[in-house]
Amino acid sequence: MVQALTRGTFIGMPPPRYVALGAAYLAAYVALDWLSFVDPLGAFGITPWNPTTGVSIALVLAFGRAFIPWIFLAPLMADGLLRQFPLPLGAEVAVVLILGGTYAAAAWFLTRQDGPFSNTLQSKQDLIWLLGTAAIAAMVAATVCVLLLAMMSIISTDQIGQGILGWWVGDMIGITVMTPFLLFLFSGRTIFPHSAELLLPFAVMIGALFLIFGTATTNPSQLFYLLFLPVIWIAVRFGLEAVTGALVVTQVLLISAIQLAGHSGLSITALQTLMLALALTGLVVGALVTEQRNTQRELWLHREALGRASRVGALGALAAAIAHEINQPLTAIGNYARVGRRNLKSDAMDRTAAVRTTEQIIEQVDRAAAVIRWLRDFIGAGSSRFEVVSVPDLIRRPESVCRADLEEHGIVLDTIVPRDLQSVQVDRLQIEQVVTNIVKNAAEAIAGARVSGGRIQIEAADAGSAFIVISVVDNGPGFEAILLERPISPFTTTKADGMGLGLSLSRSIIQSHGGKLTLGGSSAGARVSFTLPKVDKEAMSTTI
Structure with missing residues (x-):
């Protein structure tokens, strides 16, 4: 489960669980790296989608700064297992340090003690802080790494612009699509509600992808706007949690369609740039919808609380009034009873007066009973x-x-x-x-x-x-x-x-x-x- 971060703390969990989470992260990182290694720029792998970056950020935001060392180890391990260290050792270590250091700094910044960010993503402010920090960190990492590779003649100077753009878009897509989704998943929140209505936007999504890539159009980007309909549909109807899941599905289907259609190079970067715009739009709409619903829920609960307070105050005043109304016959009953007692103790007891006093007592009892009966009949049980x-x-x-x-x-x-x-x-x-x-x-x-x-x-x-x-x-x-x-x-x-x-x-x-x-x-x-x-x-x- 997501820790509501004890900001600034380290491990904060039993060592066996810490090691198990770290090992699971490494396995997921390597698997996602392998699956997303699509149309790389060079053997070192500037790819159009880097879900591993989003997983790394989510790990630290969800479970704490103790996992920062793991985000240095994971890319080194993936390069060794999947690509047998494609870069020279010095460049390999430098790239790992740059990437790990940049995203570790971003995660550290977001989890600082006095920071405004919450890993629960309860408001649009949290989302803005996450995406804004990610955009800056991704640009710094992409620029420094690509310039380093160009200085070491691993890529040509003509590839610098394409490399920076592709790296930044790939990392931003990875963070935008994966990090919010994983934060919700780790916290145990429901991603997709049990609703048959969800089948409709996903059917529209598949149909839109078919139109984009399955027709004779030479430029799929021209029809990409069709994907906005199902994503915004889900965001408006089901909120932020559901749209994060929808974006993961959209990204996986999009990359699969790109591969099946045989696109490569700049065309993939262009499509992924549109995907980034789609993801940002979906998240913002979802955050606004969720925040509005939370506000409405709070207003509803506040109104209920005010109603209860008003009920207590109003009925309290009424109870005092009813008590006053009943107290009058009770006081009269007491007075008549005392008169009757004196009469009974008297040697010259007046039977007529005793009967009259008894009738007056009965009259007052009936009056009190009428008040109670009326109240019972009025409000029911x-x-x-x-x-x-x-x-x-x-x-x-x-x-x-x-x-x-x-x-x-x-x-x-x-x-x-x-x-x-x-x-x-x-x-x-x-x-x-x-x-x-x-x-x-x-x-x-x-x-x-x-x-x-x-x-x-x-x-x-x-x-x-x-x-x-x-x-x-x-x-x-x-x-x-x-x-x-x-x-x-x-x-x-x-x-x-x-x-x-x-x-x-x-x-x-x-x-x-x-x-x-x-x-x-x-x-x-x-x-x-x-x-x-x-x-x-x-x-x-x-x-x-």
Whole structure:
């Protein structure tokens, strides 16, 4: 697994594991060197793709600076096993020292204690630091090595430009394609999600390669842009991890197609330069998509945390109000009980007074029980269970529950709910109960005012880009002006027998969902409105 680098430390792992990782790296290096030794410039091997460079950088970034000595040993070992040291000994050692020293310095720079780079590649900043450092290191290594070879007459001066460009492109392709992919692989992160959709862009990729190399065109570079479609498709749909895997597949298929088509020399360098542009584009798009999704996920979690905090605060205040409401009958019960006790202890006990006191106690017990029963009926049993619900479905049950009762009292219930409204994520039971409670309050107000032709209307509409607003409008007496001027609070009621908890609890529930409940209207009727956040489809898909 990737170490979240203890920057500046050495080995940092058991010696057997250190040796095993080093040996695995050497084996992978030699195998990749052999596989990628395609169309070399000279026997020493300036090739159009150097995945070994990307593996070396990934090794140090993932497992620490203790592996820097291995990146000096690996190229020397590969040259000896595969090419029997094609350069003179002095040149061989010099090239190994230049390459190893340059990339060791780059890895050291990226893993410095106060550096901004993280090997987890969590942000586009990490990717920019990696690719920027790699571009500079690759140019330094290519320039110094090619000039050294030219000074030693191993290549001609006419080959210097081609050699520097080819070396730089080969190393950059190796780092750009291999290093991010291996960092994700070493960390155990999923490269390709289990999705049948991935088959489509890979099919397009194979088709594009066939068009590029399988047609009669004399210049494959003219159709290379076709490969951008599947790579960007994967980057946009699946993010940075998936696009790193797609780039590895693209590079392997591209090199294979180049070999089968018989291209060589500058034409391969030109194609690899386009491949480098493709890789950089794919990584940048993937990083932006992943960063946006991470930001949306964080915003979603932040909103959930705010909702929980709001729920605790709002329900805490409501709990205190309910406790106050219950405390009143409990206090009265205590007072009546003490009066009854004195009466019972009296020598001249008044049985009529005792009965009256007992009835008063029962009355207060019933009052406290009514508060608890009302609260239980309002919010139901169990904890909140949030689900994605369409607004028409959310309104349907309260409408059916209330309609029959309203019709008995001659009150008409209408709904205006567009079916194309964006869904909301709510506790369906709680919001349905809020709507039901508001509608019943409106019906009681209409009946109490003896309004002829009573009418209640449930409306829903967009309230900006982030919210849906649901309103219950009636043609009853409306709210008193004082209720519209002050915040909704417990014990606020316009009914003679009301407890004043309905609107307060409704407000608390709406606030716990991230919305807001408001009162409005006039003497011609009342309007109670509340907002609910729309479902963030992208954030929801990344958190499931």
